[in-house]
Amino acid sequence: MSVQPKPSPRLLTDIVDILSQCVQYEASDVLLIPGEPPILRHDGALFKMPQVSPLSPEDCKRSIFSILDERQRAKFDATGDLDCSFAFKNTRFRANVYTQQFGVAAAFRVIAPGIPTPEQLGISPAVMKLADMSRGLVLVTGPTGSGKTTTLAALIEYINKRKKKHIITIEDPIEFVFQNRQSVIDQREVGQHTASFAQALKYTLRQNPDVILVGEMRDRETIDLAIRAAETGHLCLSTLHTLDAPSTIDRIISEFPLDQRQKLCNVLGNVLVGVVSQVLLPRRDGGRICAREVMFMNSAVSTLLRDDKVHQIRGAIESSGHEGMQTLDQALAFFVQQKVVSLEEALVWARSPQYLRSILETARAERAAQKR
Template identity: 55%
Template sequence: MADIYDIVKAAVEMKASDILLVPGEPPTVRISGELRRFTKEHTLDSAQCQEVVYSMLDRKQISEFEDKLELDCSYTFPEVGRFRVNVLRQENGIAAVMRVVNEKIPTPEELGIPPSVVRLTELPRGLVLVTGPTGSGKSTTLASLVEQINGSKSKHIITIEDPIEYCYRNKKSIIDQREVGMHTRSFTSALKHSLRQNPDIILVGEMRDRETIALALAAAETGHLCFSTLHTQDAASTVDRMIDEFPLDAQVKLRAQLSTLLTAVVSQVMLPRKGGGMICAREVMILNSAVATHIREGKIHQLPGVIESGGQFGMISMDQCLALMVGRGEIEIPVAMAKARDPQSLKALLSMRPMSAPASGPAPATPVAAPVPAPAPTPAYKPPPSPSKPA
């Protein structure tokens, strides 16, 4: 049986994004979106898998897991790195999925975060949401924006996470990081009490229920800049999801709040990069008068059209972003088409945009035992120059 330290060390050296520990299987890593198994002699039986997983947990965490049968936590291996760990029980025993968390927080430029999104860090108040499926890089995008503030502004930042992933070091700002289950009972409790802790900026790891949404909006309304995430695929479904959390008699008031406080929605998806690695595509909706009107009047279905025509405000639709990425030689056309919101619209965009030659061909298939080269930094999307800040 391989030692857990050797497993994670090998995974990091191979530039894996995730490690799967499953009874009856060898350790498995995800590289550039593809699963690759260690050799069969490393197969973990049920008892071995439990031993490996429990070696990362303390007594309190083991007790919590055995009570709830689910556990989210983080673990640091000295000289290797930090991991977000989800522990679960399945048919054959105890399993775990480990997400590699980079020690260094990437800059917005390295992540290709649009300048219109980076400028949101300068606002005194509002609610900024980063959305997308699990594994789409939401936490990394938020960490990059928080670190941007940390290095440039004197602010008090409170983060509420489950679990803590990136660890910040105070620079110009003071950052209090709180982990649900360790430093606070729940997102709701921590958010409620954070308003009495004199913050300028609040990061809520995830808005999981009606009360958390209401508290985040209240925080934004009282002069705080709030960041959070939702598991929604685009701006329109994000607004719908938030509204649907509330009873009908409260939805008119909620739409009015969102029309003034929902500063931006950044929706992400991770895609296989041409030549190897992964790259993030983003849809960006920035609050302006048209967005506000449609939200207030309940015309959520019209938001995609506003986003498509809102380039001067720093907005970009997912299909527009995919077309740009194809044009820059970052992704293949079939990859873009598979993630298109409107395939016909994307086809039209691609037909109008000259395709630039890729820098290099696809990377050859790499065996698990060999290192995988790190992907190059993603060029930042540059929207047309804006004559004014978003309305």
């Protein structure tokens, strides 16, 4: 019996071919790194494109630069970093181009076609009520790649379909492209339409908005302006890279001098209406699922915040399930009980592994008692 020789690895340098492969494999991300073949991420795991040769630094740079316009190349040359987005064969991508030790590299993220519905994203009706607020600060938080932008897009589209509002988004870069429905939406991109989040937000307040989306609150000035927007009667939505509601509040407060802490606690008690913190976990049957902590500003949470007892807020969330609230650990425990995710995966993201185990043990004891 003759042995068939393995096919030789092919060199894949055309960005069109690379992104086509990404879409074909239903990958969420693709990495172009000098010295490696294109690397895909599927269901959270990385794998190298099979039978593809490593990219030389020159090929890698050429592939990446082929999608950039002159303005983007000039910005990258000046800073060594670039965020951008673009459309390719009916699929939108977000890209971050950067310089590393061997040359130019890039990370591409697939943006879901269209804007997913709350039902598709598993967003509860209680969370969607945040989009019905006329004023206040709504924060969607979580690690990179947890779907914060997608959740915000679903909230904005909910408003767009139901309310006659003027919505202004400030993004870096623009990912989901909205079509005006009941609302009128202006989308602005940092670096193209404005110099920074803070500058755009400062002038947005003069543009007669009802709803403002700030892609990310990266610094004290942006946080201060977002709070001011919420104080002056606007609904302001934004993101932070925090894992739960208490750490989100602490993150905001930590941006300001210590002598302003009590004042800020009082202000947040007035303007913060909700925090949704989310993580993506692998499902046992393949794919990924989003677990969300949900905090609304009720009287108990507001009192704790005004009294600077942020560390006790988790307890208030745990006991407010009847209002649609839940901690991240409670959300994780539910998925484990439903056999959607494994206990091992849930423990990776648990804020208190001990508390997560106690929820599961209590549930097991209750089921055992019912069988007697």
